[in-house]
Amino acid sequence: MNRFCEELTALLPRLRRFARGLTRDAADADDLCQQTIERVLKARNQWQEGTRLDAWTYKIMRNQWIDETRARKRRSETFGREEEGTNVGSAGHIDAENLVELGNVGRALARLPDEQREAVVLVLVEGFAYKEAAEIVGVPQGTLTSRLGRGREALLRELGEAA
Amino acid sequence: MSITEEDLMAYADEELGAKEAARVEAAIAADPALEERLAAERRLRTALRDHLRPVVDEPIPDELTAMIAAAAQVSTPEAALEADDRKIVSLATARATRNDHTAAQPSGLRQQWRSGLAIAASLVLGVVLGTQLHPGGSIVQKDGMLVASGSLSETLDNQLASAQDDGTDLRILTSFQRKDGDYCRVFEAVPTSGIACKTGGSWILERTSASTQRQTSEYRQAGSAESALMQAAQEMARGAPLDRVQEEAARSQGWSR
Numbered sequence: 180m181n182r183f184c185e186e187l188t189a190l191l192p193r194l195r196r197f198a199r200g201l202t203r204d205a206a207d208a209d210d211l212c213q214q215t216i217e218r219v220l221k222a223r224n225q226w227q228e229g230t231r232l233d234a235w236t237y238k239i240m241r242n243q244w245i246d247e248t249r250a251r252k253r254r255s256e257t258f259g260r261e262e263e264g265t266n267v268g269s270a271g272h273i274d275a276e277n278l279v280e281l282g283n284v285g286r287a288l289a290r291l292p293d294e295q296r297e298a299v300v301l302v303l304v305e306g307f308a309y310k311e312a313a314e315i316v317g318v319p320q321g322t323l324t325s326r327l328g329r330g331r332e333a334l335l336r337e338l339g340e341a342a
Numbered sequence: 343m344s345i346t347e348e349d350l351m352a353y354a355d356e357e358l359g360a361k362e363a364a365r366v367e368a369a370i371a372a373d374p375a376l377e378e379r380l381a382a383e384r385r386l387r388t389a390l391r392d393h394l395r396p397v398v399d400e401p402i403p404d405e406l407t408a409m410i411a412a413a414a415q416v417s418t419p420e421a422a423l424e425a426d427d428r429k430i431v432s433l434a435t436a437r438a439t440r441n442d443h444t445a446a447q448p449s450g451l452r453q454q455w456r457s458g459l460a461i462a463a464s465l466v467l468g469v470v471l472g473t474q475l476h477p478g479g480s481i482v483q484k485d486g487m488l489v490a491s492g493s494l495s496e497t498l499d500n501q502l503a504s505a506q507d508d509g510t511d512l513r514i515l516t517s518f519q520r521k522d523g524d525y526c527r528v529f530e531a532v533p534t535s536g537i538a539c540k541t542g543g544s545w546i547l548e549r550t551s552a553s554t555q556r557q558t559s560e561y562r563q564a565g566s567a568e569s570a571l572m573q574a575a576q577e578m579a580r581g582a583p584l585d586r587v588q589e590e591a592a593r594s595q596g597w598s599r
Contacts, residue, residue, distance in 0.1 A: 184414035191406055196397040209403060216406055217552055220413040284393040302355060303387045304394055309357055328351060334386055 183223055186232050187216070193305070197237055200300035201244050203289045211247065215240040234307070238315045241297065248293070287337040295330030302327055345369040345376060354383045404488060405481070405534065405550065412551030412567050481534065481547065490538050490545035498527055498538055498545045502593065504586040515572065517589050518579040523599040525592050528575045530568055537575055540597040549574055 194215065198208035218239050226235055288296060294316075301312040313323035345366055352358050353366040370376045480494035490498055494512065503514040515528040526539040526548065536550035551567040575583075584592060 181414055184410050188407060188410050191402045192398045192400075195400065195402070196394050199397045200394055208397075212403075212406060213409070216409050220409065220552060223413070282393065284389045288390065288393070299390070300394075304390050309352075309355070324348070324352075328348065331351065331383070331386065334390075335382055338386065338389065 183226070183232075187219065187236070190233055190236060193233065194236060194240065197240060197300065197305060198244075200288070200304060201241065201293075201297060203285070211240065211244055214243050214247075218243060231311070234311050234315055237301070237305070237307075238317070241315060283338060287334050290337075291330050291333060295326045295333070298323055298326040299330040299334065303331070345373075347379075350376060350379060351383065354380060354387075404483070408550045409534075409552035412570065415570050481550070484544075488547035488550065490547060494529070494531070494538075495545055498529065498540075499597070500593070502586065502589050503527070503584075504589060515568065516575060517584040517592065518575060519581070519584070519599070520578045521580045523580070525597040525599065526575065526578065528571050530571075535567055535571055537571055537578070543598075548578070 191212075195208065195212055198211045198215070199205065202208045202211055215236070219236055222239070226232065288299070291299065297316060298312065301307045301315060302309065307315065309320050309324055309327075312327075313320040316323060349358075349362070349366055350370075353363055358366065370380060480490065480492045481488050482491045483489070497512050497514065501512075501514050503516050506513060512529060512531040515530055517525065517527045520526050520539060524539045524541055526537055527545075528537050529535060534550050534552065537548045538545040539548050540546075549571060551571060
């Protein structure tokens with residue numbers, strides 16, 4: 180097995196964690212992982228040796244998820260499902276059962292707007308530096324830190340002493 | 343000098359240079375409220391990591407490792423492209439190959455195995471490639487093995503390699519008997535292609551790989567994964583792939599040996 184594939188395989192546990200953080204749903208996260216690996220393998224000659232494979236792969240995963248959420252939004256608009264209206268800008272509603280399973284922390288995280296949630300997950304969970312996280316998301320560093328700040332504030336407010 | 347919330351968080355995120363960090367540390371030491379805010383941030387970080395930690399410890403789904411392992415068989419992207427170039431088969435050539443196969447007995451086993459690739463290469467143009475073999479739907483895990491279910495299982499049961507419509511999402515490339523006598527079939531689908539063998543009434547997936555087939559306007563290339571599967575099938579097989587008559591006979595007995 181070549182080095183690229185070895186590194187990618189070693190990355191799988193973390194990729195699955197990031198996918199779970201992005202999607203908030205285990206089945207969606209598994210689908211997202213599979214789609215991401217497909218994209219990554221197809222694009223692997225675009226990866227520059229010596230750069231971070233994790234950041235590159237996260238970026239592909241994140242873009243894949245954006246595509247998926249847009250497609251779902253279009254579908255829900257097409258079918259005019261009103262209950263989706265309460266969740267504009269996110270991947271779709273999470274049903275009550277999932278919310279119970281998520282626990283306090285998961286619920287608070289799930290309620291964040293997508294862009295704040297991804298900033299929080301990239302920096303606080305995945306441990307990327309601001310600069311790297313901004314590069315993955317494709318925004319200026321100031322935008323990234325402001326999203327992170329708002330997300331973190333909301334979580335601290337919601338979880339308070341429990342956190 | 344006052345410390346902003348941003349300073350404090352940047353300190354927690356280890357984003358400050360030594361001088362700035364020292365300034366924040368001094369302020370924290372002098373102000374219990376700042377210290378408590380920092381402690382709350384650290385508790386939040388721990389809570390978030392704990393929340394997502396179980397995911398890291400879960401077993402990795404076989405599909406993911408199989409996809410990467412299949413890609414690793416092709417050493418470099420350049421090599422894959424070259425290999426693909428050699429495999430470009432025009433639709434006419436593919437048909438001719440199949441006709442040859444039925445008209446005159448081709449020379450040797452190798453020639454017969456090539457026809458599977460030719461079938462892989464003869465898919466009609468314009469097919470929607472977006473259809474997915476959903477991991478939860480068509481391939482399920484049972485006793486540590488991957489087992490075909492749903493539409494995949496149905497197609498494996500019923501579809502003859504020698505008689506299929508162009509333009510289907512799931513194609514049988516070839517059928518053969520492996521050395522222990524079990525019937526096996528090579529299938530091609532997006533995103534997963536593989537080899538399934540009928541064992542104990544179920545189609546057990548002996549091999550899976552991410553589909554690498556691609557289409558251009560006039561030519562269809564058999565992907566590297568599909569040719570790797572055909573190669574593997576050839577090694578697993580006892581003799582030549584089944585011809586149409588043998589396939590029909592095997593199907594009528596439910597692919598049991």
